[in-house]
Amino acid sequence: MTAHRFGDMDPEAFRREAHRLADWIADYLANSSRYPVLARVAPGEIRSQLPSEAPVSGETFDDIFRDFEKIILPGITHWNHPGFFAYFAITGSGPGILAEFLSAALNQQAMLWRTSPSATELEEVTLGWLRRLIHLPDGFEGVIYDTASISTLHALAAARERAVPHVRHRGLWAAGEQRNARTLDRLPFVVYGSDQTHSSIDKAVILLGLGHESLRRIPCDADFRMRVDALRSAIAEDRAAGLTPMAVVATVGSTSTTSVDPIREIAAVCAEHNIWLHVDAAYAGVAAMCHGYEHLLEGAATADSLVVNPHKWLFTPFDASVLYCRHLDLLRSAFSLVPEYLKTTDPSAVRNLMDTGIQLGRRFRALKLWMVMRHFGAEGLRDRIAEHMRLARLFASWVDDSETFERLAPVPFSVVCFRATGPVDAIQIDVDALNERILESVNRSGEIFLSHTRLHGKYAIRLAIGNLHTTEQHVRRAWNLITAGLSEASRLH
Amino acid sequence: MTAHRFGDMDPEAFRREAHRLADWIADYLANSSRYPVLARVAPGEIRSQLPSEAPVSGETFDDIFRDFEKIILPGITHWNHPGFFAYFAITGSGPGILAEFLSAALNQQAMLWRTSPSATELEEVTLGWLRRLIHLPDGFEGVIYDTASISTLHALAAARERAVPHVRHRGLWAAGEQRNARTLDRLPFVVYGSDQTHSSIDKAVILLGLGHESLRRIPCDADFRMRVDALRSAIAEDRAAGLTPMAVVATVGSTSTTSVDPIREIAAVCAEHNIWLHVDAAYAGVAAMCHGYEHLLEGAATADSLVVNPHKWLFTPFDASVLYCRHLDLLRSAFSLVPEYLKTTDPSAVRNLMDTGIQLGRRFRALKLWMVMRHFGAEGLRDRIAEHMRLARLFASWVDDSETFERLAPVPFSVVCFRATGPVDAIQIDVDALNERILESVNRSGEIFLSHTRLHGKYAIRLAIGNLHTTEQHVRRAWNLITAGLSEASRLH
Numbered sequence: 001m002t003a004h005r006f007g008d009m010d011p012e013a014f015r016r017e018a019h020r021l022a023d024w025i026a027d028y029l030a031n032s033s034r035y036p037v038l039a040r041v042a043p044g045e046i047r048s049q050l051p052s053e054a055p056v057s058g059e060t061f062d063d064i065f066r067d068f069e070k071i072i073l074p075g076i077t078h079w080n081h082p083g084f085f086a087y088f089a090i091t092g093s094g095p096g097i098l099a100e101f102l103s104a105a106l107n108q109q110a111m112l113w114r115t116s117p118s119a120t121e122l123e124e125v126t127l128g129w130l131r132r133l134i135h136l137p138d139g140f141e142g143v144i145y146d147t148a149s150i151s152t153l154h155a156l157a158a159a160r161e162r163a164v165p166h167v168r169h170r171g172l173w174a175a176g177e178q179r180n181a182r183t184l185d186r187l188p189f190v191v192y193g194s195d196q197t198h199s200s201i202d203k204a205v206i207l208l209g210l211g212h213e214s215l216r217r218i219p220c221d222a223d224f225r226m227r228v229d230a231l232r233s234a235i236a237e238d239r240a241a242g243l244t245p246m247a248v249v250a251t252v253g254s255t256s257t258t259s260v261d262p263i264r265e266i267a268a269v270c271a272e273h274n275i276w277l278h279v280d281a282a283y284a285g286v287a288a289m290c291h292g293y294e295h296l297l298e299g300a301a302t303a304d305s306l307v308v309n310p311h312k313w314l315f316t317p318f319d320a321s322v323l324y325c326r327h328l329d330l331l332r333s334a335f336s337l338v339p340e341y342l343k344t345t346d347p348s349a350v351r352n353l354m355d356t357g358i359q360l361g362r363r364f365r366a367l368k369l370w371m372v373m374r375h376f377g378a379e380g381l382r383d384r385i386a387e388h389m390r391l392a393r394l395f396a397s398w399v400d401d402s403e404t405f406e407r408l409a410p411v412p413f414s415v416v417c418f419r420a421t422g423p424v425d426a427i428q429i430d431v432d433a434l435n436e437r438i439l440e441s442v443n444r445s446g447e448i449f450l451s452h453t454r455l456h457g458k459y460a461i462r463l464a465i466g467n468l469h470t471t472e473q474h475v476r477r478a479w480n481l482i483t484a485g486l487s488e489a490s491r492l493h
Numbered sequence: 494m495t496a497h498r499f500g501d502m503d504p505e506a507f508r509r510e511a512h513r514l515a516d517w518i519a520d521y522l523a524n525s526s527r528y529p530v531l532a533r534v535a536p537g538e539i540r541s542q543l544p545s546e547a548p549v550s551g552e553t554f555d556d557i558f559r560d561f562e563k564i565i566l567p568g569i570t571h572w573n574h575p576g577f578f579a580y581f582a583i584t585g586s587g588p589g590i591l592a593e594f595l596s597a598a599l600n601q602q603a604m605l606w607r608t609s610p611s612a613t614e615l616e617e618v619t620l621g622w623l624r625r626l627i628h629l630p631d632g633f634e635g636v637i638y639d640t641a642s643i644s645t646l647h648a649l650a651a652a653r654e655r656a657v658p659h660v661r662h663r664g665l666w667a668a669g670e671q672r673n674a675r676t677l678d679r680l681p682f683v684v685y686g687s688d689q690t691h692s693s694i695d696k697a698v699i700l701l702g703l704g705h706e707s708l709r710r711i712p713c714d715a716d717f718r719m720r721v722d723a724l725r726s727a728i729a730e731d732r733a734a735g736l737t738p739m740a741v742v743a744t745v746g747s748t749s750t751t752s753v754d755p756i757r758e759i760a761a762v763c764a765e766h767n768i769w770l771h772v773d774a775a776y777a778g779v780a781a782m783c784h785g786y787e788h789l790l791e792g793a794a795t796a797d798s799l800v801v802n803p804h805k806w807l808f809t810p811f812d813a814s815v816l817y818c819r820h821l822d823l824l825r826s827a828f829s830l831v832p833e834y835l836k837t838t839d840p841s842a843v844r845n846l847m848d849t850g851i852q853l854g855r856r857f858r859a860l861k862l863w864m865v866m867r868h869f870g871a872e873g874l875r876d877r878i879a880e881h882m883r884l885a886r887l888f889a890s891w892v893d894d895s896e897t898f899e900r901l902a903p904v905p906f907s908v909v910c911f912r913a914t915g916p917v918d919a920i921q922i923d924v925d926a927l928n929e930r931i932l933e934s935v936n937r938s939g940e941i942f943l944s945h946t947r948l949h950g951k952y953a954i955r956l957a958i959g960n961l962h963t964t965e966q967h968v969r970r971a972w973n974l975i976t977a978g979l980s981e982a983s984r985l986h
Contacts, residue, residue, distance in 0.1 A: 005876050008808075008961040009587025009868060011523040018515035021591055025598040026508035029501065039610045043843045046614035054622035058870035061588060064863075068595070072860070075611030079600045087608070087834070092600030094502025095554060098514055100597035102561070104810040105518040107572045107585030115580070117532045118568030121539040129547035146639055147854045157700060171704025172665040173680040187666040199832045203851050206827065207650060209702020211664025256834055311854075315501075317597040319856055334699065339692045341580070341749055341946040341955070345933070350536045358696050361640045361804075363812055367565070370557075375502060377551035383498050440838070453834040462834070468501040 009061070017061045029080065029094065032469065036446030037081040039074065046075040077449070079318075082469035085478060086451035088255075088283050088415075089466030092317035095375035099368035100317050108364035112342060113350035116364060120353055123366040127322055129373055133381070134288035134308065137301050140324035143331075143356045144365045148282040149200040151307040151323035152249070154331055154357055156191065156204045158305065159247035159276035161334040162327070163189060168334055172209050187214060189246040190238050194218045194226035194261060196254040198280055214246075223410055224259035224455070226250060228266060235273055247276040250303075252296065253284025256453040256462070257409035257417050260284070264299030271302060279306040282321065284413050286314050289378065290386045313385060313414075313466050316372050320365045331356050388414040388465045391475045395463055398479050404486060408455045414465040417455060420486045432459035437489040442481045450478075502554070510554045522573065522587065525962065529939030530574040532567065539568040570942070572811075575962035578971060579944035581748075581776050581908075582959030585810035588868035592861035593810050601857035605835060606843035609857060613846055616859040620815055622866055626874070627781035627801065630794050633817035636824075636849045637858045641775040641800050642693040644816035645742070647824055647850055648798040649684065649697045652740035652769030654827040655820070656682060661827055665702050680707060682739040683731050687711050687719035687754060689747040691773055707739075716903055717752035717948070719743060721759060728766055740769040743796075745789065746777025749946040749955070750902035750910050753777070757792030764795060772799040775814065777906050779807045782871065783879045806878060806907070806959050809865050813858045824849050881907040881958045884968045888956055891972050897979060901948045907958040910948060913979045925952035931978040941971045 004010065049071045078084060080092050110119035127142030145151045160167055172187060189210055193201050195217045205215045216238070218230045235245050248270055250261040263279060270277040279300045281288075285308030288296040300306050305325040310316035325331065336355040344352075354360050376384065392414040399405045399418045409417040420438055422429045435452070439461055443449055453460050463478060497503065542564045571577060573585050603612035620635030638644045653660055665680060682703055686694050688710045698708045709731070711723045728738050741763055743754040756772060763770040772793045774781075778801030781789040793799050798818040803809035818824065829848040837845075847853050869877065885907040892898045892911045902910040912928045928945070932954055936942055946953050956971060 005873070006880050006961075006964075007877075008522065008584065011519060014522060014587040014591075015515065015519035017587075017591055018519060018594075019512055021594055022508065022511035022515050025594065026504060026511060028598060029507060030504040038607065041610050043606065043610070043840055044614070046611050047618055050615070050618045052618075052621060052625075054626060054866045054871045056871050058873040059867050061591065061864075061868060064588070064867045072611045072615065075609075075614065076599055076601065077608050077610070079602055079608075080598065087602075090600065090602070091501065092597055094507040094510075095557070097594070097597040098507075098510055098554065101511075101514055101518065101590070101594040104585055104590040104593035105521055105573065106569055107583065107810050108569065109572055109580075109583070109811050113536065114531065115570050115572075116568070117534050117536070117570070118539050118565045121537070121568065122543070122565065125540055125543045125545075128545060132545075133547060147852045149852045149854070153700075153851060160702075167702070167704065168699050169705045171680045171698075171707060172702040173704060187664050199830045199835075200851075200853060202830050203828055203853075205664075206661050207646075207700065207851055209653075209660070209665040211660065211666060212662045214664060255832070317600050318602050319854060335696055337692045337695050339748070341944060342692075343945075345929075347536055358646060358693075358700055359640045359642045360693060360696075361642070361812060371554075373547045374552050374557045375554060377548045378546075379549055380498070380551040384500075387499050436838075451834060452836075468499075471499075 013061065025097065032078055032081045033083060035078050035081065037078045037083045037449040038443050038446070039077045040446070041075045046071060080467065080469070082467055082471065082474045083448035083478065084467055085463045085465065086449045087464060088312050089464045089470070090312055090318065091315045091466065091468040093315040093372055093468055095371040096315060096317040096368040099371040103364045103367050106364060110362040110364060111354040111360050112344060112352045114344055114346055119362070119364040119366060120351055122370055123353070124351070126366045126369045126373060130308070130310070130322065131324060133378055134285055134297055135294055136297060136306065136324055139326045140306065141328040142322050142324045143328065143353065145321045145323060145357065146319040148280070148307050148309050148321045149203060151321045152200045152278065152280060153204045153207060154323055155278040155305040155307065155325065156208060156247055157334055158325065158327060158330040159278065160208055161330045162276060163244060163246040184242055187211060188242065188244045189214050190216055190243050191247045191249065192216050192218055192231060192234065192245065193249040194220050194251065196220055196224050196256055196259060197249050197251055198255050201249050220259070224254060224257045226261040226266065228262055228269065231266065232269055235269065245273055245275045247278055249278045249280055252279060252281035253413055256455060258284055258413045258415045259409065260412055263303070267299055267302050277303040279303045282307050282309040283312045287385055287389070287413055290382050310369050310372070314372065314381065315376065315384070315468055316368050320369060328356060384468060391465050391470070391472060392416050394472065395475050395479060408458060408460045416463045417453065417460040419458060419460050434489055435459045435461055438482060438485040441485040441488055445481055448478045448481055506554065518590065525571055525574045526576060528571050528574065530571045530576045530942040531936050531939070532570045533939070534568045539564060573960065573962070575960055575964065575967045576941035576971065577960055578956045578958065579942045580957060581805050582957045582963070583805055583811065584808045584959065584961040586808035586865055586961055588864040589808060589810040589861045592864040596857045596860050599857060603855040603857060604847040604853050605837060605845045607837055607839055612855070612857040612859060613844055615863055616846070617844070619859045619862045619866060623801070623803070623815065624817060626871055627778055627790055628787055629790060629799065629817055632819045633799065634821040635815050635817045636821065636846065638814045638816060638850065639812040641691070641773070641802050641814045642696060644800040644814045645693045645771065645773065646697040646700060647816055648771040648800065648818065649701060649740055650827055651798065651818065651820060651823040652771065653701055654823045655769060656737060656739040677735055680704060681735065681737045682707050683709055683736050684740045684742065685709050685711055685724060685727065685738065686742040687713050687744065689713055689717050689749055689752060690742050690744055691748050694742050717747060717750045719754040719759065721755055721762065724759065725762055728762065738766055738768045740771055742771045742773055745772060745774040746906055749948065751777055751906045751908045752902065753905055756796070760792055760795050770796040772796045775800050775802040776805045780878055780882070780906055783875050803862050803865070807865065807874065808869065808877070808961055809861050813862060821849060877961060884958050884963070884965060885909050887965065888968050888972060901951060901953045909956045910946065910953040912951060912953050927982055928952045928954055930982040931975060934978040934981055935974045938974055941974055
C-alpha cells in the first residue's frame with residue numbers, strides 16, 4: 001500500500017514498520033561487528049545507484065527500507081561498531097537511541113519556554129546533574145547546542161561582547177575607537193590557543209570577524225600542554241604593542257593526544273589580565289566524574305566558559321554539546337532579540353532558550369541526556385568511562401613493551417598515540433610511510449578503524465576507545481592486527 | 494533488571510523497550526489530539542518534580558519511561574497535534590520519525606566523506622531532488638544545516654567573504670582599508686532586509702561582527718512586500734555616503750504574514766550593484782513544487798543563495814535546513830581548514846561536508862529527507878502542501894464573510910492573519926486587548942494553539958496550517974472556537 005493522498009503515513013503501516021525497525025536496530029546493535037567498520041565503497045558509488053529525480057508517486061516504507069539495506073548501508077562507516085577506534089570513538093547507546101525516537105515523534109521546537117516547557121526545564125535539570133558530576137561550581141549555567149564548534153563560537157562571542165564596547169550595535173568598528181587602535185595595522189584583539197587547540201577556534205575567530213590573524217597559537221611542552229611561560233610572554237608582547245588580549249582557549253583532552261593544559265595556571269594569567277578563559281573539555285570533561293579524576297576540572301572553576309560534549313564520551317547519540325558559562329547574561333545581551341510574533345505573556349522568569357544563541361530553533365536534546373544518565377546512573381557512567389581508560393592503558397602497555405613500536409604521547413584518558421619504529425632488522429626506512437601503510441592495511445581489514453595525527457613532526461597512529469561495545473577482546477584484536485600490519489608492511493618494503 | 498556494569502543497555506531489554514516505544518509512538522501519532530496542544534504546566538513545575546542530582550545507580554528504561562509519561566509529557570506542547578496552528582505548523586511525519594530512529598542507531602558523524610560516504614552522497618542526491626522539485630537551476634549546490642538561522646548565517650558569511658578582501662585572515666580590519674573608510678564613523682558594510690525579514694538576519698550581522706547598525710530595514714508596501722524603490726534609494730544613499738552594500742535578504746513567505754518580496758526586481762537591483770542576494774524561503778520555498786506555483790522561485794534563479802527548511806513544511810522532523818548556494822566555493826574558502834588528524838588519503842574529488850561550514854560534526858539528516866520524499870512521492874508532497882493552502886483559503890473565506898472579523902494580510906500560502914473587529918453593538922473597545930483575550934481563551938481550550946503578530950500596528954491573530962494530521966474538520970473547529978472566543982471576550986468586556 002502506498003501513501004494516501006493526504007495526511008501522514010498510514011497509522012498501521014507506521015506501527016508495523018516501527019516494530020520491524022525495532023528488531024532491525026536491536027539486531028544491528030547486538031551484531032554491528034559483522035559489518036566492515038570503515039565503509040568500503042568508492043567515491044560516487046552511492047550516488048550512482050540513486051535516481052536523479054524524486055519518485056513521482058509515493059512508495060511503501062518496505063521498498064524504501066530495502067534500498068536502505070542495499071544501497072545506503074554499504075556506504076555507512078559504523079561509528080557504533082566495537083572496532084571503531086578513529087578520531088574520538090563515540091556511542092549511540094540504547095537509551096539514547098530510544099530517546100531520539102521519542103524526540104522525533106514529539107518534534108519539539110524549544111525556542112520559547114511555552115513551545116516546550118519540558119525541553120526547557122529538563123535541559124536545566126540534566127545540565128545541573130552533569131555539572132555536579134564533573135565538579136563544576138554552581139556559578140556555571142548550562143545550555144545545549146549541537147556541536148562543540150557552536151559552543152565554542154558562542155563562548156568567544158560572549159568574550160567579544162565583554163571585550164569590545166558596543167560590538168552588538170557597532171560591530172568591530174568599535175575596535176577603531178580603542179586606545180591606539182587607529183595607529184595599528186590590524187584589529188587590536190587577540191585570542192590565544194595552543195598549537196594543539198582544536199580547529200573550531202580558528203573557524204570561530206574567522207566567523208566573528210576577528211580574522212585568522214587574531215589567533216595566536218602558543219607552543220606546547222614536550223607533552224603537548226600549553227606552555228604558560230610562553231602564554232605570559234605573548235600576552236605581554238601583545239599588550240606592549242597596543243593589542244587587547246580577548247580570550248584564551250585551554251584544553252582538557254586535546255584532539256590529537258588528549259593532553260591537558262595547565263588550567264589553573266592559565267586561569268591565573270587570565271584573571272590577572274581580565275581575559276576570558278574558555279575551556280575546551282569537549283571530549284575529556286566527563287572523565288572528571290571518575291574516581292581519582294575529581295580534580296580534573298578544578299582549575300576551571302574560575303573559567304568563564306567550558307564546553308563538554310555528551311555525544312563524545314557520554315554515550316549520547318550525536319548531536320549534543322553543552323556550554324557551561326558563568327556569564328550567560330552576556331550571551332543574552334549579545335543575542336537576545338524578540339520579534340513580535342515570538343512575544344509571550346509568560347512570566348518574565350521563564351527561560352527562553354532562543355535568547356542564548358544564534359539558533360532560534362532547538363531540538364529536544366535534553367531527553368536523550370536524561371535517559372542516558374538515568375539508565376546508566378552516575379556509577380554506571382563512571383565505571384564505563386573508567387573501563388575505557390583501563391583499556392587504553394592496557395593497550396599502551398603493549399606498545400611500551402614492544403620492541404617495534406613506540407608511544408608518542410602520554411595517555412591521560414582513552415586515546416593512545418603510537419607508531420611502529422620499524423622491523424628490528426631494517427637499517428634505513430621511511431618510518432612515516434611505514435606507519436601510513438600499517439594504518440591503511442588495518443583499516444582495510446574491516447575489523448577496526450583507526451586514524452592518525454602528526455606529533456613533533458612524526459606520523460602517529462591514534463587508537464581511541466569510547467564505544468560501549470568495545471571490550472578488551474576488541475582492543476587485543478586491534479593490537480594483533482596492528483602488529484600483523486607491521487609484518488605485512490615490512491615484507492612489502 | 495538494571496544496567497550491567499559495562500557495555501550498552503542489555504540487548505533484549507533494548508528490543509523489548511523499542512517495541513513498546515513503537516506502539517506508544519504509533520498510538521501517539523494516531524491520537525495526539527487527545528492531549529492539550531499547548532502545555533498547561535506552570536513555569537518551574539517540571540523542574541520541581543525532578544531530583545537535583547543524577548541517580549547513583551542505573552534504572553530500568555521502564556522506570557524512566559514511567560517518569561516520562563508522568564512528569565515530562567504534561568510539559569510537552571504538542572507540535573505534532575492537528576490543532577497546532579501557531580508560528581509555522583510543522584510535522585514530524587511517520588517516515589521521518591522512522592528515519593531519525595535509524596539515524597540515531599547508526600550515529601553517523603558526517604564531517605568527512607569517509608566517516609559517512611552515504612550521508613555525504615545521499616545529501617547531494619536528496620538536495621538535487623528537492624532543487625528540481627522547486628525549480629531552482631542546476632547552478633545551486635545544496636548543503637544541510639540544522640536551522641535557517643545557521644543557513645542564513647553561512648549565506649551572509651559568504652557574502653562577507655566576497656565583499657571584504659582578506660576578511661578570513663584580517664577580519665573586519667580590512668574594512669579600514671576600503672576607500673573612504675577611514676573617514677567614516679562606522680564600518681562601511683550594509684546588509685538590507687525589509688521590516689518583515691526574519692530576526693535571524695539581525696543575529697547574523699551581530700555575530701559576523703558587522704554590528705546591528707549594518708542592517709537596514711527597508712519599508713514594505715501595504716501587503717508587507719519589500720518596496721524596491723525604497724531599496725534602490727537606500728542603496729544609492731549608502732553608496733553616496735561611501736558605504737558598501739554587501740547583501741540583500743529577500744523573503745518568500747515572511748514569518749508574520751508569509752508575504753513574498755518582489756524577488757525578480759530585487760535580483761535586478763542586486764545584479765546592477767554586485768550585491769549578494771540571499772532568499773529566505775525557509776517556510777514557503779517548498780510551495781514552488783505545487784501546480785500553479787512553479788514560478789514562485791523563478792526570480793531567485795540568479796540569487797546567490799536561498800534557504801528552504803524541510804523541517805518547516807516538508808514533513809521532516811526538526812532539524813533540517815537546506816542552504817542552496819551558487820558559490821559554495823566561497824564558503825569553502827571562508828571556512829575550509831584541515832588539521833592533520835582530519836587529513837585523508839581519499840581522492841580530492843570527494844566532498845567533505847565539514848569544509849562548508851562552521852560545524853565540524855554533522856548528523857545524518859539526509860536520511861529522513863530521503864525517506865520522506867520517497868514515501869510521499871513528488872505528487873504526494875504537492876497534494877499535501879496544496880491541501881494546506883486550500884484549508885487556509887477556506888478559513889480566510891470565513892473571516893472575509895464574517896461581520897465581526899477582518900483579515901489583515903493576503904493569504905499566499907497556508908497562514909491567515911486576522912482579528913476580531915469587535916461585537917457589532919460595541920461602540921468603543923480596545924480591539925487589541927479583545928484579540929489578546931480571544932487568543933488566550935482559545936489557547937486555554939487545549940484543542941488548538943494559535944500565535945499572534947502585529948501588522949500596521951494592529952494586534953493580529955495568526956492561524957498557520959502545516960501539520961499532516963490537520964483536516965478541514967480541525968480548521969472548522971478552530972473557527973468555531975475563535976468565534977466562541979469572541980463572544981466570551983465580549984461578554985467579559
